[in-house]
Amino acid sequence: MLSFTFYSCQKDEFIEESGIESHSEKNLKFEFKNKTFAELTKETKFKKAYQKFIDKKVGNSNFEGRTIMEDQYGFTIDSSLVKEFSSELYTSYTFFITRDSLHNDYFENLVVEIDSSNTVTAVIVKYFLNSPNITYPEHKSFYLDANAVEITPINFNNDLSKVSALGDCIGIWMCPWQDDHPATNVCVEENRGDLWLDTSMCDDSVGSSNESSSNNGESSSSGGGSTGGGSGTPPTNDYDGSDPDIHGNGGGVTTSPNTGCEGNCFEEVIVGTPCENITRQTNTASYKQRFKNLNTPENINANQESGFYQNLVNGKKRFFDGVPVGNQHLQIPEGSLNATHVHNKKPMVSATGINFDGSSKIPSPEDVAQLVTKCHDANSTNPENAFVITVTDQGIFAVTLLESISQSEEIAITQNWREFKKNYYDLSIGIKTEYSTPESRSDALQYMLLKQLKKVGLGDKVALFKATIENESDPDINNYNIKWSRITLGGNLFNPLDETPCP
C-alpha cells in the first residue's frame, strides 16, 4: 500500500529560493537551488561547461536529444530536477541518472562541477544504499543511508587533460537536524544549525579507506584516502564553502545528492476527471521530454517498438526505457504505473501483392490488456491514473481507466477476451486494406475499438483519448504541450464519433 505524502516529483518550472541570506550571516557564501535542465540551459556558465563535454547527436545547440556522453555511458539524465550547489570557489550541478533496468539498492548521479578557474569536472556517482532513503519532507531532503559510492570520471571530448584531478571521495553538505541529512536551502532558512561537510563517502574500489562517520557531525577518519582529518567536521562560522581535502588537494567533487525528486518523492495522488488525469500526468517536463524523444520518425520507422514506462522504485516514480521482446513487441513489467510506446510502421505486402501497413494505428488489445492488468494493479487505489499511450504515424492515442475493475468483472472480460481479440484484428485488417485515406482509416479504427471495448465489457471502464502536439519544434520543453481530446461513440451512424477537447 502506498502512503501518500507530499512532495510532487513534478517540479518542472520552479526555482527554489536561495538560502544565501542565512549563510551570509555566517559568512557561508554558498547556496542550494533546484532547477530544471531547461532553465539551466539559459545560463551562460552552465551552458559553457555543459557544451564542453556534451556533443549532441544532432548538431545544434538546443540541448535536445540524448547526448554522446549518455550513449557512451549508457544512461539518461532526468532533466526535470537538477540540484545546483554554488559557492565562491565552485559550482556543482547534480543530475539524477536513469537507466533501462530497475534497481532498489542504489541510485546514480551525474555531477558536473566548475571551479573558479572554469575547470570542469564531471563524474558519475553511484550511491550504494543500506536501506531505502527516509524522507524529510519538511526539509525537502532525505536521510541517506549509504556508506559507499562508486565514482566514475567522465572522459569528455576524448581529452583527458580537460578532466581535473579527481579524488576518491565526494563531499556532501549536511544539515544537523534530526538524523543529519543532505542540506537544502530549507535547512538554512529554518536555522537548523551549522551545515557541515561530510566527506566520508568514498569509492573503496580506488583505494580509499576513509571510514569517517558523519551523522552526528563528528568524524573519525581511519586514515588514507583523499579525505583526511577535517572531513565530516562541522565548519566554523567563517567557513567559505571550500574544503581543503575535497578541493584544495585535487580532491573529488561536492554534490547535493539527487534522488530524482525533491525530498519525499511520493507523488501526491490526485484523481480528477479523465481529462485531468491524462493531461496532468503527461504535462510534466520529464514526461514531455521523454515523449518528445520517443515521438520521432526514426522510432516510427524502426523495425521494432520502442517506448518507456513508469515504475515505483523506493516509493519514487521513475521512468524506464522499455525493451522489445519476442516479435519486436514492447512488454512492460509488473508494477508499471503507465506506459508510452510507439507502434512502429510495418509495411506489408499481401501474398497477392496488395501493399498495406500491418501495424495498429490505435491502441491494440495487448495495450488494453496491459492497462487493465499491470497498470490497473500498480495504481492501487487510484486506477484512474493508469494509462497506456500509443504513438503512431497516424495519430497519438491513450487508453485510460475510468474506474476500478473488480475481480468478477475481470473474470467476465477474460472469458470474452479471445473473441475481443479476434474481432479487433478481423475488423482492423479490413479497415487497413479497404479504407483509402489515413483520416477515414483512423476514424474507422477508433470507432471499431470503442465498439469492441463496449462489447467486451470495458465500455464504462476504459476511455480513449487522442492527442495533438503544440509547439512541437520549440526547444523549451515547457512550451511543448500534449493536448488531449476524449473520443467517445457518437449517437448514431451519421455521427459515429464525438471528440471533446480536454480543457
Added chain:
Amino acid sequence: MKNIIKLILFLFTVNVSCQVTNIVPLNTVYYSDGAYLKDLNNELSLLEGTWEGTLNNKKYIFQFTVFYQHLETGADGSYEYEDKLSGKFKVIDLGTNQVLYDNLNASNYEDYGILNFIILGNEFMMGFFDTPNNCYNQADFSIIKDPNNLNQITYKSFEMGDYGGLTPCNYNTQEDIPMFLPTQELILTKQ
C-alpha cells in the same frame, strides 16, 4: 399461468431483440445493432472442407467451416450476425507418428482457433488465435486459392502477431510459446 405469460413475453422479447435489422457486406465497420454481415458473394464456402499437406516431415490437416449467420452478443447488450469462416488444424510428426497438435475436435465457433479476416482477390487473410494457456498468442497467414484448380490451395505468408491478455503468461517470451502452424509455404490438397 402467470409464469407462462412471462415466459412467452421473455421469448418474444429475445426474438425481437435478436432480429436481423439490416444486411450489410462482410467487413462493414459502421452498422447498427442487429445487422447481418453477410457473405454476399458466397466466397467463404470455397475453403470449406478438409485440406492436407506435408512439410518438413510433418502432416498438416486443416478443416475450414463457415458459420452462417453466427450471432455475436456483447456484454453491453449489442448484437449482430456475421458469416464467419473459421478453421482448426492438426499436426502429425510423420517420423514418429506422434500427434503434435490437434484442435479438430472443436465444434463451437469459439473453440476454432483460425479466423478469416478478409478476402482480397484470391487471397484469404487469416489469423490464428491461441488459447489463454498459450497467452492468447497470435499469428497471421494467407491461403491462396487457384481459380484453375479448386482442389489445391497454397498456405503462405506466416507471421507472428501479438500475444498477451488479462491472465498472466507463463512463458517468458513469445518464442517460448508453442506454435504448430507451418512457418513456410505449403500446398494443401482438398480431401
